[in-house]
Amino acid sequence: MQIATAKRSYRADEALLTTRPQRVWMGILAATLVAAPFFLDNYWLYLACFVAINVASATGLNILTGYTGLVSLGQAAFMAVGAYTVAILEIRLGTPFLLNLVAAGAVTALVGIVVGLPSLRVKGLYLAIATIGASFILHFIFVNWTQMTNGNSGLSLPPASFMGTPLTSYFQLYWVFVPITALMVLGAANLFRTRVGRAFIAIRDRDISAEVLGISLLHYKLTSFAVSSFYAGVAGGMWAYFFRVVTPESFPFIYSIFFLAAIIVGGMGTILGGILGAVFMTMVPELLRFVVDWLAPVIPNAATLLSPVRTIVFGALIIGFLLFEPKGLAEIVHRIRRFFHLWPFRK
Amino acid sequence: MDWLFFIEVSLAGLGSGALLSLTAIAFVLIYKATRVINLAVGEVLMLGGYLFFAFAAGLGLSAWVAIPLAIAGGGLLGAVVERGMIRPMLGESPIAVFMVTIGLGSVIVGFVELVWGTDPRALPAVMGNAPIFIGEAYISRKIAIAFAIAAAVILLFVLLFRYWRGGVALRATATDQAAAYSCGINVPGVFSLAWIIGCAAAAGAGILLGQIGGISPTMGVFGLSALVVVIVGGLDSVAGALVGGLVIGLIESWAGTYLGGEYKIVTTFGLLIVTLLIRPYGLFGTAEIERL
Numbered sequence: 001m002q003i004a005t006a007k008r009s010y011r012a013d014e015a016l017l018t019t020r021p022q023r024v025w026m027g028i029l030a031a032t033l034v035a036a037p038f039f040l041d042n043y044w045l046y047l048a049c050f051v052a053i054n055v056a057s058a059t060g061l062n063i064l065t066g067y068t069g070l071v072s073l074g075q076a077a078f079m080a081v082g083a084y085t086v087a088i089l090e091i092r093l094g095t096p097f098l099l100n101l102v103a104a105g106a107v108t109a110l111v112g113i114v115v116g117l118p119s120l121r122v123k124g125l126y127l128a129i130a131t132i133g134a135s136f137i138l139h140f141i142f143v144n145w146t147q148m149t150n151g152n153s154g155l156s157l158p159p160a161s162f163m164g165t166p167l168t169s170y171f172q173l174y175w176v177f178v179p180i181t182a183l184m185v186l187g188a189a190n191l192f193r194t195r196v197g198r199a200f201i202a203i204r205d206r207d208i209s210a211e212v213l214g215i216s217l218l219h220y221k222l223t224s225f226a227v228s229s230f231y232a233g234v235a236g237g238m239w240a241y242f243f244r245v246v247t248p249e250s251f252p253f254i255y256s257i258f259f260l261a262a263i264i265v266g267g268m269g270t271i272l273g274g275i276l277g278a279v280f281m282t283m284v285p286e287l288l289r290f291v292v293d294w295l296a297p298v299i300p301n302a303a304t305l306l307s308p309v310r311t312i313v314f315g316a317l318i319i320g321f322l323l324f325e326p327k328g329l330a331e332i333v334h335r336i337r338r339f340f341h342l343w344p345f346r347k
Numbered sequence: 348m349d350w351l352f353f354i355e356v357s358l359a360g361l362g363s364g365a366l367l368s369l370t371a372i373a374f375v376l377i378y379k380a381t382r383v384i385n386l387a388v389g390e391v392l393m394l395g396g397y398l399f400f401a402f403a404a405g406l407g408l409s410a411w412v413a414i415p416l417a418i419a420g421g422g423l424l425g426a427v428v429e430r431g432m433i434r435p436m437l438g439e440s441p442i443a444v445f446m447v448t449i450g451l452g453s454v455i456v457g458f459v460e461l462v463w464g465t466d467p468r469a470l471p472a473v474m475g476n477a478p479i480f481i482g483e484a485y486i487s488r489k490i491a492i493a494f495a496i497a498a499a500v501i502l503l504f505v506l507l508f509r510y511w512r513g514g515v516a517l518r519a520t521a522t523d524q525a526a527a528y529s530c531g532i533n534v535p536g537v538f539s540l541a542w543i544i545g546c547a548a549a550a551g552a553g554i555l556l557g558q559i560g561g562i563s564p565t566m567g568v569f570g571l572s573a574l575v576v577v578i579v580g581g582l583d584s585v586a587g588a589l590v591g592g593l594v595i596g597l598i599e600s601w602a603g604t605y606l607g608g609e610y611k612i613v614t615t616f617g618l619l620i621v622t623l624l625i626r627p628y629g630l631f632g633t634a635e636i637e638r639l
Contacts, residue, residue: 071442118620122627125384125441129578130623132571133616140613257449264446308460315453322447323435 014193033182037174045170051282052177053238058262058278059188059271060231065260066269067192068224069204070119071128076255077135078115078229080142081108082236083246087155088148090240097160097167097241101180104237105230111138112229119221123207135256142248154247157240167241177238184231189271191227200224204269261314265321267330276329284317285310354484356604357597362490363559364596365497366552370573371580371588372504373549379521379583380541383433383444387452388549389570395421395550396470396557396566397459403471410473414554421550422543429542434535452567460564467563470554493555500551501589508585513540521583572599572612575619581632591630 007013017023037045061075082104089100115134119127142149149155159166160176167173191197199220202210211217240246258281266277288310296302321328339346370392377385385391398420402413428451436444479491508514519527520537528534553562556569576595580587595615602614628634 071445118623122623125445126578126623126627128442128445129574130620133575133619133623136612136616137620140609143609257453260446261450264443305461307465308457311457311460312454313457315450315455315457318450318453319432319447322439322443322450323432326439326443 016189016193033178037171042170045174047283047286049170049173049177049242051279052174052181053235053242054259054262054278054282055275056181056184056238057232057235058259058266059185059274060228060235061259062263062266062268062271062274063188063191063200063231064224064228066263066273067197067204068200068221069123069207070116070221070224071124071260072131072225072228073128073253073256073260074115074131074135074138075228075232075259076251076253077138078108078112078232079236079239079255080138080246080248080251081111081229082233083240083250084142084149084155084236085233086237086240087157087246090157090160091155097162097176101234101237104240105233108233108236109226109230112225112232113222115229116222116225119225120218132253132256135253139248149248152248154245154250156245159244160241173242177242180234180238184234185271185275188231188274192271196220196223258314261318263328265317265328267328270328270330272333273328273330276333280329281314281317284313288313351483354482355486356600358481358484358486359490360597360600361593362486362494362596363600364593365494365501366556366559366569366592367573367576367596368501368589368592369497369552369555370549370570371576371592372501372585373545373552374573374577375583375585375588376504376517376541376545376548378577380517381429381433381538382441383448384441384574384582385448385542385545386445386570386574387428387448387455388545388573389567390452390455391421391424391546391549392553392556392570393562393564393566394424394455394459395553396562397463397553398550399554399557400463400468400470400562403473410471414473414551417554418547418551421553422547424550425542425544425546426539428546429539433542434538452570456564456567463564465564467561469561470557473558487559489559493559496555497552500548504548505585513537517541572615575615578619578629579622581629583633584629584631587629587631 007018012018017026036048040048057075057079061072065071085104085107086097086100089095089103090097095103115131118130122130143151159168160173161167162176165172167176192201199210199215200223202213202215203217203220203224207217210220236251239250243250259278262277262281263274264277265280266275267273289306292302292306292309299305325331370388373388373391374385377383377388395417398417399413402408402416403410406413408416432447432451433444436447477488479486479488508518516527516532516537517540519530519532520534524534527537553566556566560566572595573592576591577588579595580589580591595618598618599611599615603611606614622629626632
């Protein structure tokens with residue numbers, strides 16, 4: 001049982017990991033992530049890589065929506081910008097892949113700033129709709145700027161290569177994607193210990209008060225868009241190296257909804273929430289596949305039902321979480337932690 | 348420039364514009380009364396088309412029975428959704444409620460795909476095919492009839508808002524909920540009413556739209572165009588929905604004909620962003636004043 005955590009300095013109060021159990025669990029998590037690829041088969045490695053990409057992007061959206069309070073339905077379009085940047089750099093210049101990923105983030109951050117411009121005049125739902133508009137316009141650009149994007153047929157790119165070795169297997173990609181994602185999540189967690197992150201939270205809680213306190217809304221709202229799009233861009237770049245074909249249809253509007261759903265299900269405005277939500281929302285459709293396989297002998301055309309059932313479950317998860325657990329999975333984890341903290345006294 | 352062709356294109360644009368207006372009214376009604384943007388309007392519209400298909404083609408009912416049944420189905424869905432999902436969310440942030448309706452849209456799409464499959468279908472025709480000429484300009488009979496019906500329904504709505512007690516109650520609730528309450532207006536009842544009428548209107552628009560272009564589970568995208576209409580026109584303005592619908596219908600039709608089909612959606616959304624930058628609350632919308 002733990003009574004309290006005594007903190008003697010601001011530094012200790014601000015630390016990311018404050019208690020011993022937290023450090024132990026983080027250690028276990030890190031060890032699991034390192035050990036996992038040696039035990040997982042190819043299918044699960046594929047899923048792990050895909051989850052890593054989605055976690056990176058969802059964390060980015062969480063910075064914008066969860067922490068700054070600017071709702072965006074354009075995350076998938078931003079990812080597409082990153083994916084196209086990586087594809088074009090890889091095909092035309094053949095620059096090293098880490099550089100390409102950073103460039104993808106930078107280009108997407110610029111696009112994000114432009115898309116974020118309306119956020120200065122409108123907010124809430126209007127902004128969400130403006131980002132829908134922006135994502136359709138980006139889609140139009142991907143289809144019609146054929147010299148760069150090759151239109152509807154899209155671009156196929158060679159695998160990322162590291163010191164001359166092409167990274168083709170999921171085992172190799174795992175060692176690239178998971179560390180990058182971990183770094184990005186760590187970066188996001190640290191962001192909210194800084195002046196910039198605090199400003200984001202102030203804007204979310206009450207933008208007018210924040211402005212009165214001397215926080216420049218213009219500056220920080222656009223910064224938030226830039227940071228969030230940077231995350232989306234890097235995630236999109238990883239996506240490009242993962243699937244190695246980028247077409248305008250790769251990033252449909254529903255994928256943007258997926259990310260918003262992920263941070264809602266996970267818990268808005270918590271780092272843990274972004275991770276849990278992305279993992280959960282990526283895994284549930286996959287688990288449905290097992291359910292369908294299992295039902296196949298009982299129901300004749302179970303396989304054709306998979307896609308509609310996934311759509312229903314996707315919607316039902318959003319509705320269910322918003323109605324019954326608006327703070328998301330992170331809150332459930334929190335409750336479990338509290339249970340153990342208070343254990344003998346409250347059950 | 349071929350003027351006759353231009354007029355024909357414009358007439359077709361006005362036809363689809365009237366449908367956009369009708370769908371936009373579904374948004375406006377619900378938003379006005381409950382401050383919820385129902386992003387599932389497009390999906391309710393699609394469901395309306397499929398319900399008509401089920402009653403008319405599946406059960407073999409005559410169109411005169413199937414149409415009211417499908418519209419009532421839309422209304423029933425609205426009632427259930429309002430009572431089961433929207434009212435428990437009262438007081439939550441608008442974004443949360445907005446996301447609930449997105450989830451609802453997804454559930455409806457999945458349900459329709461589960462029951463009727465993903466292939467597009469044609470609706471049993473009830474309108475006939477003989478073309479109509481206005482002067483020398485040709486216009487498809489279906490579009491002309493859809494325009495007429497949509498216009499009639501919208502006129503009916505406008506009159507109802509003006510003269511019917513329920514319409515007055517709705518406007519009172521939209522203006523000031525607390526004051527409406529203290530005047531003895533049944534505010535929760537008005538909420539239900541707005542959702543029922545809104546979803547019924549959307550379902551009706553779905554039947555009309557299905558008559559013109561057939562039905563498919565992806566038809567809900569039409570709702571996004573209608574959303575642009577309400578943002579351009581102003582979220583809480585019936586007049587805005589009317590004018591916005593016709594304007595967007597015309598512009599989509601012109602862009603689709605003279606620039607190419609792929610320009611349709613980009614023009615609409617371009618217009619949306621320009622409007623947001625110039626008049627954030629739409630052409631006829633009320634600007635919200637924020638105080639600390």
